[in-house]
Amino acid sequence: MRRKMIRGANFAKKVIPGSTLLKLLRARRVVRVFRESLVDAHRHARFGSPEDNEASFNSPLTECQVTKDYHRIEKGLALEDPRRPFGSSVAARISLALQAPEQSLSVSGGLYEYASTALEALDLWNEQGSVDDLVAPERSCHEVWGPLGSEPYSKAIEHMFLTRRSIRSFDASIPIDIDVLRSAVSLGRNAPSVCNRQSSEIWICTDSDLNAKILAAQNGNSGFGGSVPAVGIVVTDSRLFSGAGERNQRWIDGGLFAMSVVYAMHSKGFATCMLNWSMTNRESDYLRKICGIPQNYDVVTLVAIGHAPQRFRVARSPRRALNSVLKIMHSRG
Ligand SMILES: Cc1cc2nc3c(=O)[nH]c(=O)nc-3n(C[C@H](O)[C@H](O)[C@H](O)COP(=O)(O)O)c2cc1C
Known part of the structure; x- marks a missing residue:
């Protein structure tokens, strides 16, 4: 197939003037880009889930929607100063979703539990002002980065990179x-x-x-x-x-x-x-x-x-200079 295409291209080069061929190639590239982008868009429209506003009109609740909603509660409760009360429309949608049979809700398993525990945590917060540790667990810098000034964690991660x-x-x-x-x-x-x-x-x-x-x-x-x-x-x-x-x-x-x-x-x-x-x-x-x-x-x-052999070569793959990758922005006001 590929060989046939190369032969075709060589033939075209012989019979069509260079500038015309270039225009044709450009046109073909643009058409192909649009065609593939349309197929991508069609796939997204065909398989994608309804949006929040559709979900409120009783369209079937999807894993996409329920995940978005239970996570909105988790994020809200993980804030330093959560709003109180919050999440009434999210709670309404999750309550509706929880009425559906468990297996109809989840593609990957566990969703029903995540949604119901998040809803309980939301009620707890809105009614009593307490944050549920399961839904928004607390972490310390010490456990994430090790004792202040210690290097072993960061060195190991650096080594991995x-x-x-x-x-x-x-x-x-x-x-x-x-x-x-x-x-x-x-x-x-x-x-x-x-x-x-x-x-x-x-x-x-x-x-x-x-x-x-x-x-x-x-x-x-x-x-x-x-x-x-x-x-x-x-x-x-x-x-x-x-x-x-x-x-x-x-x-x-x-x-x-x-x-x-x-x-x-x-x-x-x-x-x-x-x-x-x-x-x-x-x-x-x-x-x-x-x-x-x-x-x-x-x-x-x-x-x-x-698995790699004991000794092997890798491509050099040089990296772009740091200042071409990192742009520190300043006030534009
Ligand atoms: C999405 C993606 C696709 C890649 N495809 C290929 C490939 O088809 N063949 C190949 O030999 N390397 C491929 N690479 C490896 C890149 O050449 C490599 O990541 C890059 O040069 C940086 O080098 P490094 O991975 O050794 O750090 C690919 C990398 C990425 C991220």
Whole structure:
């Protein structure tokens, strides 16, 4: 297919003047960008959830809505000086949701309990002015960053940032321990997500035949794809987002989740390399089909996972200068 396209391009170069060809290529690029963006928008509109204002009109309450609402209570109670009373419309929606059968409410489990405990905590606050420790737990600087002036925590975290690199060499003789992989993904779940929506998942495959098919559909693994022991596919569930404002949120949350899982895998001794899924929707359809991933999931990125050999090289990947990444802003008044 790719060879045919190259041959076609070479032929076009011979028969069409350069400036015309450039215009045609530009037009084709623009058309493709619009076409794919329309499909993205269609997917968001088709699978996305109703917004707050629709939810008040008795449309079925979704995990998206209930998560947003229980988390609004958690955030409200975690403020230094919570408003009192607050949350009447949130409470009304959660009460309604709790009347639905538990299994109809939750895609991922636990939602019913999170919603009901948040509602109880809201009542406790509004009626008695007490904050529930379960819903808004207290933390101390000491437990988060260690004793004042101590370095071990920050040094360990710094080490993690400085040593994670994309690794493209794998030692196939070291087996993948699924339990360790599981514990890495468990750690990675601590990624932040919009309103705690947690829409992202990683689907991991260690079957070499399926991995070969997956990697054949991806365009950044030549020279090492054949030695990748496990492939992760990071996806986001479009049903957990709603409205025009959240149209790009699935990619943001999916990227944060991917990064978090990759750091967690690094901490457990795995070598990883993210593999772009910079693909058209048709190619995503194909990937979903061969992997049995339902239509409502968007593909964010792939990740090659394995163990590194004793010695290996990494690409230099120089970083941009700090002053081109960090812009300190001053008053513009
Ligand atoms: C979303 C994403 C997709 C990537 N895709 C590829 C890829 O297809 N092939 C590859 O070899 N590296 C890929 N990389 C790795 C980047 O080249 C690498 O992260 C970058 O050069 C920085 O180097 P480092 O990861 O070693 O720090 C990808 C990275 C990200 C974040």
